[in-house]
Amino acid sequence: MRNSTSTLSMTTPEDLSEALQLLADTDKKWIPFAGGTDLMVQLESNLLDGADFLNIWGLFELQGIEESDCEVVLGALTTYSEIRSSEVIKSEFPLLYQAAGLTGAKAIQNRGTIGGNIVNASPAADTPPALLCYDAELLLSSSEGQRWVDYQDFHTGYKTHALAPGELITHIKLRRGQEKKFNFYHKVGTRNAQAISKVLFCLMVQVNNSRIEKFRLALGSMAATPILMDSLRDAFEEQEFGSDLIEKGLSILNEELSPIDDIRSTGAYRKKVTLNLFKYYMEKIYVGLGQ
Ligand SMILES: Cc1cc2nc3c(=O)[nH]c(=O)nc-3n(C[C@H](O)[C@H](O)[C@H](O)COP(=O)(O)OP(=O)(O)OC[C@H]3O[C@@H](n4cnc5c(N)ncnc54)[C@H](O)[C@@H]3O)c2cc1C
Structure with a gap:
């Protein structure tokens, strides 16, 4: 039998402090309910029986x-x-801006939250690769206090993460900088809208006088979690941007990537597409630098 919303328990705290006090009661099976766009799908599949929902949607903090x-x-x-709608995100964090525009359609965009996208922890989710490229940090809060965690360390495995019982993500921090950056976000799916990705490719390169200061390639839908290619960052930072680097990057990716097979795509397709996108966007940067 299907769940009906009338049989579910939902508590609405007045503010963050009350929410955290409630979450501290670990005898309850609390599930924070933000926009509910992921949770409603799970409810329909009877995956949340017996949950005590904590409605955090109205928390102004x-x-x-x-x-x-x-x-x-x-x-x-x-x-x-x-x-x-944010000018600063549009101008300074365009990968996140693009990811938001490619997520679902208007109804989901009006209700789905960035915190929910992170905690739902789908490897195919659209914002995580952008957050990885910008070295995002998460503020986790509980009745015991607060701690900052690098987003790169948040996902610990498929659908598992660093949130302790009683903790909420309250904020996501992005550092600003005036440096010139190249940003490329490419979602590959079966169609242009309302698609779950086969490959998410997210590249951010900061170059100063043809020397690479920051290099981030983050990929979604490739593994159990969104991934940041640390090996490329280590090989490329402090190097001159040249065509030899593109070849080197292709060789590293070819060696290190072994993407998943699943219902949406094969590992072989994912790898081929990622290599092609890498070559395409790195050549764009090369041309952009006038080399
Ligand atoms: C039709 C449809 C299309 C979609 N398309 C896309 C898409 O294109 N790309 C994409 O990435 N996703 C997509 N989604 C998934 C979903 O909309 C997003 O993941 C959304 O951001 C989830 O946010 P929410 O606020 O609705 O989360 P909820 O459903 O409220 O919560 C999701 C999970 O996060 C937890 N949670 C929420 N907020 C917090 C918090 N602050 N602290 C701790 N835990 C928290 C909840 O307890 C729950 O476990 C789609 C979903 C639907 C139904």
Whole structure:
């Protein structure tokens, strides 16, 4: 028999402090309910029987995008539509801006939150590769206190993560910088909209006088978690950008990538597409640098 919403238990705290006090009661099977766009799908499949939902959607402390000179901090409840309306995200973090625009359609963009996207932890989710490229940090809060975690360390395996019982993600921090960056986000799916990706390719390269200062390639839908290619970062940073580097990168990717096979695609296809995208966008940067 299917769940009906009338039989479910949902508690709505007044503020973050009350939410964290409630979550501290570990005898309850609390599940934070933000936009509910992932949870409603699981409810339909009867995967959440007996859960005590904690409605965090209205928590004002987790809303909004704050800017300071050095950083931009997004509340975990920031929706995709809010990301799309943010001038600072559009101009300084275009990978995240593009990811938000490629997530679902309008209804999902109005209700789905960045915190929910992170905690749902799908390897095919659209914002994680962008967050990896920008070295995002997460603020995790519980009744015991707060801690910052590098987003790169958050996912520990398929659908597992570093949140301790009683913790919420409250904020996501991105560091600002004036340096010139090349940003490329490419979602490969069966169609242009409403697709779950076969490959998510996210590249951010910061170059100063043809020397690479920062190099981030993050990939989605390739493994159990979104991945950041540390080996490319280590091989490329502090190097002159040249055609030999493109060849070197292709060789590293060819050696290291062994993507998953699943219902959406094969590992062989994913690898081929990733190599092609890498070559295509690296050549664009090369041309952009006038070399
Ligand atoms: C039709 C449809 C299309 C979709 N298309 C896409 C797509 O193109 N790309 C994509 O990436 N995703 C897509 N999704 C998935 C989903 O919309 C996103 O993952 C969304 O961002 C989830 O956010 P939410 O607020 O709705 O999360 P919820 O459903 O409320 O929660 C998801 C999980 O996160 C936990 N959680 C939420 N917020 C917090 C928090 N602050 N701290 C701790 N735990 C928290 C919840 O307990 C739950 O486990 C789609 C979903 C649907 C139904």
